[in-house]
Amino acid sequence: MSSKRDLIIQAAKQTFLKQGFEATSMDELALVANVARRTIYNQFDSKEELFNAVIIDIWKNVKPYRPEQNDEAQHNPSKGLFNLGMAIANYWSPPIVRSFLKLVIVEGDRFPDLPRNFYRLGKEPMIQSIFDYLTQMKHSHLLKIDDIGLATQQFIGMINEPLIGLGLIILSDEPDMQRKEHVVQAAVQCFINGYQP
Template sequence: MLGPMSKVVPTYHQRVAEEKRGLILTAATALFLESGYDRTSLARIAERAGVSRATLFKQFPSKAALFDAMVTESWSTADDEEPPQAGNVVDGLGILGRRYAELLGRARMADLFRIVIAELPRFPELAHAQFSHGKTPYFESVRRYLLAEHEAGTVRIEDVDLAATQFLGMISNYVFWPTLLVPGWQVSAERVAQVVDEAVRTFAARYAATGPAAATDD
């Protein structure tokens, strides 16, 4: 019987399958950017990745399934982390803010948005996949966390959707969106930490039940 600290060690075949999966996703991303989603075939992706067509089709039977996997893996957090427990909104939002900045800082994330934006007129389903499998689930995790803090009495929020959008926007508007528009835009780890910290402080100043917002409500 496995103990609480035991980890399942992947078999050789599982490791090989994961390596090939990574090669396929990397090749697909590059080709979608170079040639466009429509003009890229699964056969070309298999060739670029250096795997057989059978191997690719076994994991991804269609381009749509492949793109869905790109979205899901780009937005995945380590070990499917759950939102922090309610009780301390500064600590909790700090965790969520750092996690969000890490997601947005992944190289594949910017590529994913570039593909969606470029293909939106002809393939709106890609944008749907991006939001339904990626951004929306993460947004919902932040929303649920803020609702839990509201119910715990640590914050007073009338519009949770707006509050979650405000918090995430304070981070993404500095660390992510300029990467799509400003050539050479880079943000150091120290600057990212500062951006997240200031977003948390600003949010707490507005919504914390013991802060200025609470005094205004009385």
């Protein structure tokens, strides 16, 4: 059985996506969640705090791949990068994640904490995992990388652009597994060719 907090978060997901952050009122959230307005404030100090709880909830089942937990990845950058790439490809799979990304982009000018928190609570751990892995590959002399931050962005871009670029403009169907694997394998090969010692 869901707690009142969970019911409020689920209602907030629907309402934020339907109305947007600015236009959503706590009264409306209370109506959709079928709770008293006071109940929402007992759980969340502000609409911003509730929005952050929604972001945490939509990211909770998306875990960054940890290459340090795989022995083969420690000695084989192609293997580690492929697994990291598949984690990237699957990161944006849930349509609700892409919908909220569009929402924070649209409302980010008026509420700059929205995109910052969306990044911090969701995407940042994935980026850090790639950065750390590339640092390790550099120190192990398995890849020759001068600018690890740039290399991290390049690797993510080679996967995100073909898989979700259009989906940020038009919410399209999620690419199937065969397409994801093809894009990731091509990105890994290109990356290895560019950064091999």
